[in-house]
Amino acid sequence: xxxxVWLLAVETAEAVxxxxxxxxxxxxxxxxxxxxxxxxxxxxxxxxKPLGKVLDERDGYISSNQVDAxxxxxxxxxIAKQYQQELAETRRQAQTVxxxxxxxxxxxxxxxxxxxxxxxxxxxxxxxRELDEQKNQAMATLEQQVDGLSQQILDKLLGSxxx
Amino acid sequence: xxxxxxxxxxxxxxxxxxxxxLGGLKLHxxxxxxxxFVIGALLLVSFLATRNIQRVPSGLQNFMxxxxxxxxxxxxxxxGEKEYRPWVPxxxxxxxxxxxxxWSGALIPWKLIHLPSGELAAPTNDINTTVALALLxxxxxxxxxxxxxxxxxxxxxxxxxxxxxxxxxxxxxxxPLSLSFRLFGNILADELVVAVLVxxxxxxxxxxxxxxxxxxxxxxxxxxxxxxxxxxGEAIEGHGGEEHG
Numbered sequence: 555x556x557x558x559v560w561l562l563a564v565e566t567a568e569a570v571x572x573x574x575x576x577x578x579x580x581x582x583x584x585x586x587x588x589x590x591x592x593x594x595x596x597x598x599x600x601x602x603k604p605l606g607k608v609l610d611e612r613d614g615y616i617s618s619n620q621v622d623a624x625x626x627x628x629x630x631x632x633i634a635k636q637y638q639q640e641l642a643e644t645r646r647q648a649q650t651v652x653x654x655x656x657x658x659x660x661x662x663x664x665x666x667x668x669x670x671x672x673x674x675x676x677x678x679x680x681x682x683r684e685l686d687e688q689k690n691q692a693m694a695t696l697e698q699q700v701d702g703l704s705q706q707i708l709d710k711l712l713g714s715x716x717x
Numbered sequence: 718x719x720x721x722x723x724x725x726x727x728x729x730x731x732x733x734x735x736x737x738x739l740g741g742l743k744l745h746x747x748x749x750x751x752x753x754f755v756i757g758a759l760l761l762v763s764f765l766a767t768r769n770i771q772r773v774p775s776g777l778q779n780f781m782x783x784x785x786x787x788x789x790x791x792x793x794x795x796x797g798e799k800e801y802r803p804w805v806p807x808x809x810x811x812x813x814x815x816x817x818x819x820w821s822g823a824l825i826p827w828k829l830i831h832l833p834s835g836e837l838a839a840p841t842n843d844i845n846t847t848v849a850l851a852l853l854x855x856x857x858x859x860x861x862x863x864x865x866x867x868x869x870x871x872x873x874x875x876x877x878x879x880x881x882x883x884x885x886x887x888x889x890x891x892x893p894l895s896l897s898f899r900l901f902g903n904i905l906a907d908e909l910v911v912a913v914l915v916x917x918x919x920x921x922x923x924x925x926x927x928x929x930x931x932x933x934x935x936x937x938x939x940x941x942x943x944x945x946x947x948x949x950g951e952a953i954e955g956h957g958g959e960e961h962g
């Protein structure tokens with residue numbers, strides 16, 4: 555009944571009497587098959603179905619979440635774009651307002667300078683006129699005096715001649 | 718009978734069985750003992766993993782989900798996106814049962830438990846187990862073929878040409894034969910190599926071979942499940958036309 559292996563010589567149990575041996579097929583085979591089928595059924599109930607359901611549900615959950623997230627991302631991008639547009643618009647408006655204000659200020663400054671110059675001109679002209687008038691007066695007075703003096707000189711000369 | 722050779726270092730039993738009688742039938746008791754252990758382990762882990770299912774998995778649930786996804790991918794690749802779902806339990810149980818059997822044979826020191834006759838080892842190193850699994854695979858792919866294509870399934874025997882009819886019929890016999898003997902031979906040979914090395918050098922030297930044994934055990938489980946799924950897929954889709962790996 556006993557087989558021995560010594561060193562590398564493996565003696566199989568082919569020669570064993572009354573059954574046994576490596577290729578001993580018997581009722582173990584069908585019973586093992588039945589057992590295996592029962593195991594498959596049990597594992598189906600206990601393992602494949604519940605965990606498979608969880609896997610499928612999770613797949614669904616993840617894909618729906620992904621779709622949702624993609625939608626939200628698109629929305630956020632749209633809002634960001636809109637905001638950018640509004641920002642650009644506002645900047646342009648601000649630019650125009652500044653330009654207008656500068657223009658107006660320049661106009662006002664030019665006007666003020668012009669009026670001031672006109673006033674100064676007018677004052678200068680007036681002063682000139684007064685100066686001219688006084689000069690004329692002085693000349694007239696001087697002429698009178700010259701006339702008087704020349705009369706006196708003439709009288710003196712004529713008086714001395716007559717005398 | 719007990720001829721003790723002077724060079725015998727320890728004894729190694731091959732082809733010894735613990736016989737149980739059930740009615741007039743003979744059973745290999747050691748195969749059933751370890752297979753019950755394997756089945757119990759699978760059921761226990763499945764139960765623990767699905768006891769408290771969360772949307773965000775952790776721990777055991779996470780691990781078993783990984784296993785399930787692996788099995789699903791395997792079945793999907795071989796059978797196809799449309800038809801693979803009903804076959805996941807069969808292919809998956811093949812893979813899990815063979816894988817856990819092989820690794821239990823390689824990792825658990827069964828031989829410390831002494832039986833009156835024979836010794837405990839992986840259930841897959843008994844030809845009965847592997848033949849049972851292979852025949853179930855044959856039944857599965859015949860069922861898949863008939864349920865999907867009706868009697869048109871017989872058309873595959875004369876495809877692509879009727880000359881190949883004998884070879885096509887022969888294939889139905891070689892498929893379970895190669896499946897069962899591949900698994901049986903690999904696991905038995907691995908256990909024998911480890912046992913012989915342990916006899917020669919008890920320490921450290923057998924370790925690389927044991928690691929290699931773990932690797933081949935896993936590969937054999939994968940091969941068996943992949944081939945079973947491929948046969949089923951072939952039966953569903955018909956010969957030729959669709960390419961298979």
